[in-house]
Amino acid sequence: MTSPIKIARALISVSDKAGLVELARELAARGVEILSTGGSAEKLRSAGVPVTEVGDYTGFPEMMDGRVKTLHPKVHGGLLQVRTNDSHLAQAEAHGIPPIDLVVVNLYPFRETVAKGADFETCIENIDIGGPAMVRSAAKNHAFVTILTSPAQYDELLAQLREHDGATTADFRRTCAAAAYAHTASYDSTISTWFAQQLGQEYPETLTVAATLRQSLRYGENPHQSAAFYVNDLTTPSLATATQLQGKELSYNNINDTDAAFNLVSAFTETPAIAIIKHANPCGVAQGPDLLTAYRRALACDSVSAFGGIIACNRKLDAATATEIVKIFSEVIIAPDMDDEAKSIVAAKKNLRVLLTGSMPDPQATGRMVKSVAGGFLVQSRDNLILNMADLKCVTKRQPTEAEMADMIFAFTVAKHVKSNTIVYAKDLATVGIGAGQMSRVDSARIAARKAEDAAKALGLSEPLTKGCAAASDAFFPFADGLLSAIEAGATSVIQPGGSIRDDEVIKAADEAGIAMVLTGIRHFYH
Numbered sequence: 001m002t003s004p005i006k007i008a009r010a011l012i013s014v015s016d017k018a019g020l021v022e023l024a025r026e027l028a029a030r031g032v033e034i035l036s037t038g039g040s041a042e043k044l045r046s047a048g049v050p051v052t053e054v055g056d057y058t059g060f061p062e063m064m065d066g067r068v069k070t071l072h073p074k075v076h077g078g079l080l081q082v083r084t085n086d087s088h089l090a091q092a093e094a095h096g097i098p099p100i101d102l103v104v105v106n107l108y109p110f111r112e113t114v115a116k117g118a119d120f121e122t123c124i125e126n127i128d129i130g131g132p133a134m135v136r137s138a139a140k141n142h143a144f145v146t147i148l149t150s151p152a153q154y155d156e157l158l159a160q161l162r163e164h165d166g167a168t169t170a171d172f173r174r175t176c177a178a179a180a181y182a183h184t185a186s187y188d189s190t191i192s193t194w195f196a197q198q199l200g201q202e203y204p205e206t207l208t209v210a211a212t213l214r215q216s217l218r219y220g221e222n223p224h225q226s227a228a229f230y231v232n233d234l235t236t237p238s239l240a241t242a243t244q245l246q247g248k249e250l251s252y253n254n255i256n257d258t259d260a261a262f263n264l265v266s267a268f269t270e271t272p273a274i275a276i277i278k279h280a281n282p283c284g285v286a287q288g289p290d291l292l293t294a295y296r297r298a299l300a301c302d303s304v305s306a307f308g309g310i311i312a313c314n315r316k317l318d319a320a321t322a323t324e325i326v327k328i329f330s331e332v333i334i335a336p337d338m339d340d341e342a343k344s345i346v347a348a349k350k351n352l353r354v355l356l357t358g359s360m361p362d363p364q365a366t367g368r369m370v371k372s373v374a375g376g377f378l379v380q381s382r383d384n385l386i387l388n389m390a391d392l393k394c395v396t397k398r399q400p401t402e403a404e405m406a407d408m409i410f411a412f413t414v415a416k417h418v419k420s421n422t423i424v425y426a427k428d429l430a431t432v433g434i435g436a437g438q439m440s441r442v443d444s445a446r447i448a449a450r451k452a453e454d455a456a457k458a459l460g461l462s463e464p465l466t467k468g469c470a471a472a473s474d475a476f477f478p479f480a481d482g483l484l485s486a487i488e489a490g491a492t493s494v495i496q497p498g499g500s501i502r503d504d505e506v507i508k509a510a511d512e513a514g515i516a517m518v519l520t521g522i523r524h525f526y527h
Helices: 020-029 038-046 054-058 073-080 086-094 110-115 120-125 130-140 151-163 170-198 252-265 291-301 319-325 340-347 402-415 441-458 480-489 503-513
Strands: 009-014 033-036 102-106 146-148 212-217 227-231 243-246 273-278 281-287 309-313 330-335 353-356 368-373 376-381 423-426 431-435 469-473 491-496 516-519
Touching (some): 009 130, 020 033, 073 130, 110 120, 151 170, 281 291, 281 431, 319 340, 402 423, 402 491, 423 441, 480 491, 480 503
Parallel strands (some): 309 330
Antiparallel strands (some): 243 353
């Protein structure tokens, strides 16, 4: 059916009543008969809009505390009849079922009810049954029926009616039907996920993922790839909840790198911290008594790689720090907030993207990570494990000093956010060398040392930044060679998971070098 379909009868039943009265008034002005239920009918009636209660229309009252009201042949027969099918039309006439041309439905606020912490029974009562049934019926018969599931669609409907003399086009109805099925799929996915949680099913038999399009992107990782950004959690402070103050539209790589930067910096809660990210790997991370100090020390780790990077802060960005940041080219700044003077300073860099999240997330929050592979998905729990001092085990003759212990924990925290294999060198709560993503842990140790040498030269220093540093490895040393490379770079303390069949050999090498080494029992691979 390609011709416009005139709207003569509409059924309206909504939880979100934004824009409802304005829509209904225009429909009524066009002579459209309006059927409605419960609170929707009451709101329209109080606004002076003529409305017929669905119970009066069907001859059956709403019953069972509103659980049954639109589940009736006169409703679904009106929605599903094929108007070019003589048999359908004859049956509809025989049973007194006139057609319904427009359905305006949005569903019980199940997600919002769960988010408020409602009890099990309250959540169950907020599972919509009649609404999704009407949505699906109307969407199936979109050749003749228009289905709206969001107030955001009202203006376009009214534009259609004005342009087509009270009718809607086939293309519009088809678009609305697609949106309707996406809406019910998302709704059911939310319920399915909640039910699995109630049953303690971490990995249910069927995985459903619901997400909403935030923006279409210019391209993906490379210009020949298409891409888009979808969001599914607007409750936890994150890139998805951030407000963009200025700058160009975020790219696929911007989003990926900014997410990595914000996740890393959120791991530090006690003191101000800065993380500078390039291609999803940190090139400098530091804590400090203030953001400015943290930024300067993070930048010193690898000022060359920091060019064109992502800068993440765990505190409100102040003017002094903003002044330093804008001295080099950066793609993105993300922070929980920013003072007015800092906003004025970064505003001079019109292409600099600035994102504010409002607050910082809980680094120990649970979550589910989903990664696509050919033919399916890999799903795992979020790596939210935080080191417990009581779990650390010193295995060398020399015990670490208090300062070494602090640097080891800092370095191991950073290593968790660096692509494996990784070695991180840190001193005074700042990275001084990072070796990321190598097939050999020895190569990662050597790259981190070389980076530290380059940084020392850039700062005009005569000795390497790694002298007296702490070294962290994201996984165990399979041989002593990786440890020896770290010792050669200047490390005097090492933190690593342990668990290699050659742990004794590695510990022996540490003792012979006179360094302190602690085992965490925790691995932090990151691919």
